[in-house]
Amino acid sequence: MSPYWQEHDEIRTDADARGPGLLIVHTEHDTRQATGGRSWRVRQILHDPSGDHDWGIDAEIDLDASDEAGTAVVLVTSVGMPPPGGWQGTPEHR
Numbered sequence: 001m002s003p004y005w006q007e008h009d010e011i012r013t014d015a016d017a018r019g020p021g022l023l024i025v026h027t028e029h030d031t032r033q034a035t036g037g038r039s040w041r042v043r044q045i046l047h048d049p050s051g052d053h054d055w056g057i058d059a060e061i062d063l064d065a066s067d068e069a070g071t072a073v074v075l076v077t078s079v080g081m082p083p084p085g086g087w088q089g090t091p092e093h094r
Contacts, residue, residue, distance in 0.1 A: 001079065004055050008048040017047035038063035054081055 004011075016022070022045040040063065045056040058078040065073035 003080075004046070004048075007054075008050070008052075010049055012047040012049060014047070022047055022053065056080075056082065 011017075024043040024045070026041040040061045041058070042061060043056050043058050045053045047053065048055065056079075057076060060075045060077055062073040062075065
């Protein structure tokens with residue numbers, strides 16, 4: 001996150017930051033299909049003060065473990081700038 005803090009002085013956590021416009025949910029991809037587990041891939045785009053939206057957090061939600069635990073079981077897979085070509089996908093849940 002050091003490069004983020006070199007560019008921005010805060011991460012906003014307001015309603016826009018938590019809203020569906022900055023969240024991408026991929027429900028059609030089961031990234032653990034070979035093991036029979038259910039999961040979603042998600043990307044939370046960080047709401048920086050200048051509105052660049054150039055950083056995000058990628059994660060996998062383990063649906064089976066979440067059901068068993070009664071709370072979301074989340075594995076963060078990366079944090080950073082978008083890959084070449086930008087963020088893939090569009091927010092599916094608005």
